[in-house]
Amino acid sequence: MYLGIDLGTSGVKVILMTEDGKVMASQTSPLSVSRPYPLWSEQDPENWWQATDKAMLALGAEHDLRGVKSIGLSGQMHGATLLDAKNRVLRPAILWNDGRSFEACQQLQRQCPEVQAITGNLVMPGFTAPKLLWIKEYEPEIYNQIAKVLLPKDFLRLRMTNEFATDVSDASGTLWLDMEERAWSERMLQATGLTTEQMPKVYEGCEVSGVLSAEVAQRWSMPCVPVAAGGGDNAAGAVGMGVIHKEHTMLSLGTSGVIFSVSDGFTANPEVALHSFGHALPNTWHTMSVILSAASCVDWVVRLTGFSSVAAAFQAVENQYQKGKRISHYSSVQFLPYLSGERTPHNDPNAKGVFYGLSHDTQSVDLVSAVLEGVSFALLDGLDAVKSVQQISSSIDVIGGGARSEYWLQLLANIFGVTMDYREGGEVGPSLGAARLAAIAVNSQTRLEEICFKPKIITRFEPNFNDADYYQEKRQQFQSLYERVQGL
Structure with a gap:
């Protein structure tokens, strides 16, 4: 068996994968996000470890873990996790959807105008490097104590193995990585006042980065097995879905929304806030568009409208709008899903969520429907950004909590x-990918496709073009609405 651990924003998920690639069992432990000020988004790294330990103990209570051969890690990207010389956490981790460092981004761009040539990416508040400039300016007493900077999943690795390590795909999201060399850029680190000694060692995702410590192994009732470097959540999710060859494309419908497509070598278009990163597999790259609020918008509107659950809200929308595989629309309500600002294509941390077109006739179900459409239009903006530099596959694999809704997947199609x-x-894409990377790490003679095969299709959603004119018109209104309210 192989173990995959995924540190998400809303929870930690752990899975057991059998030798033939089947998910044998899973456990989840929830997490919450702290938002003490506007644009801020933080978590306590200690809570990550406690949630991981809780999920592992629950998994071990149901299954014998003595047969586990190796462990892989996956996690939310970009989070700035700061440790002092005694490996103590200096402050809550600043997360991927934190927008406070917008001015620091402009400062970094001025200090290092060659940043796009080195990293292939636009300087955005979500990335790790500008977060450190913000800390340097506003929390100098913290900045001066920094001995190590880790990404979220790599804090778990430290607790598991006592090793400072990361992988190429996760390190790609820091703005400190030379993307073509797949190694730390001293120039980019210098621009934020840091050195390579303060960074973890960079591995390929399927390389062994350490061994589970005897103390943790005993607590989890398993052997001291190798721990693979792993991957950022989207790269690991792609490995889990077999998205490993050029043009293979995936949509992740989680807290955020991501279009992920494997590229033919390193390619970039930072002008539209497209991410260009290393994949979790050697000599492989990908492009990625990101909207900061996807399924999280659905959770928000369900609370706002008073539906008893997300499932109840979806059922109400289906009852109102769906006729077979055609979706008939009557609501003119528009929604901009920028509850946490936006990345692709706007790079606007100050963008806001907007409802437009409300009337006395508007019902709660219309608001839920508008949110689903608005998130879908934002994702289509991201898909266009990906298409600006490469071709995509003829079908898109979908993962994440939002993918459980057949109505939404048909709407997206x-x-x-x-x-x-x-x-x-x-539903467990990143943790499945982490387990696959763990399997590759200890089975070097096995062909990649034997481990990273595409899982069986459960449901295929073919596009229905009867409403194409409606969607084209409403999408144009969606894009125009952002242009009209931008900067207000």
């Missing part, structure tokens, strides 16, 4: 005009 495939393991 209709709006994108592209087939959407929901596969086995889609």
Whole structure:
């Protein structure tokens, strides 16, 4: 068996994968986000470890873990986790959807105008490097104590193995990595006042980065097995879905929304806030568009409208709007899903969520429907950004909590005009990918495709073009609405 641990924003998920690639069992432990000030988003790293330990103990209570051969890690990207010389956490981690460092981004761009040539990416508040400039300016007493900077999943690795390590895909999101060399850039580190000694060692995702300590192994009732470097959540999710060859494309519908497509070598278009990162597999790269609020918008509107659950809200929308595989629309309400600002394509941390077109006739179900459409239009903006530099596959694999709604997947197929495939393991994509990377790490003689095969399709959603004119018009209104309110 192989173990995959995924540190998400809303929880830690751990899975057991069998030798033939099947998900044998899973456990989840929830997490919450602290937002003490506007644009801030933080978590306590100690809570990550406690949630991981809780999920592992629950998994071990149900299954014998003595047969585990190796462990892989996956996690939310970009988070600035700061440690002092005694490995103590200096402050809460600043997360990927934190927007406070917008001015620091401009400062970094001025200090290092060659940043796009080195990293292939636009300087955005979500990335790790500008967060450190913000800390340097506003929390100098913290900054001066920094001995190590870790990404979220790599804090778990430290607790598990006592090793400072990361992987190429996760390090890609820091703005400190030379993307073509797949190694730390001294120039980029210098721009934020840091050195390579303060960074973890960079591995490829399928390399062994350490061994589970005897103390943790005893607590989790398992052997002292190798721990693979792993990957950022989206790269690991892609490995879990077999998205490993050029043009293979995936949509992740989690807290954020991501279009992920494997590229033919390193390619970039930072002008539209497209991410260009290393994949979790050697000599492989990918492009990625990111919207900061996807399924989280659905959770928000369900609370706002008083539905008893997300499932109840989806059922109400389906009852009102769906007729077979055609979705008939009557609501003119528009929604901009920028509850945490936005990345692709706007790079605007100050963008806000907007409802437009409300009337006395507007019902709660119309608001839920507008949110689903608005998130879908924002994702289509991201898909266009990916297409600006490369071709994509004829179908898109979908993972994440939002992918459990057949209504939404059919809506996405209709709006994108592209087939959407929901596969086995889609609900645990990143942790499944982490387990696959763990398997590769200890089975070097096995062909990559034997481990990273595409899981069986559960449901395929073919686009229905009967409403194409409606979607095209409403999308134009969606894009125009942002242009009109931008900067207010």
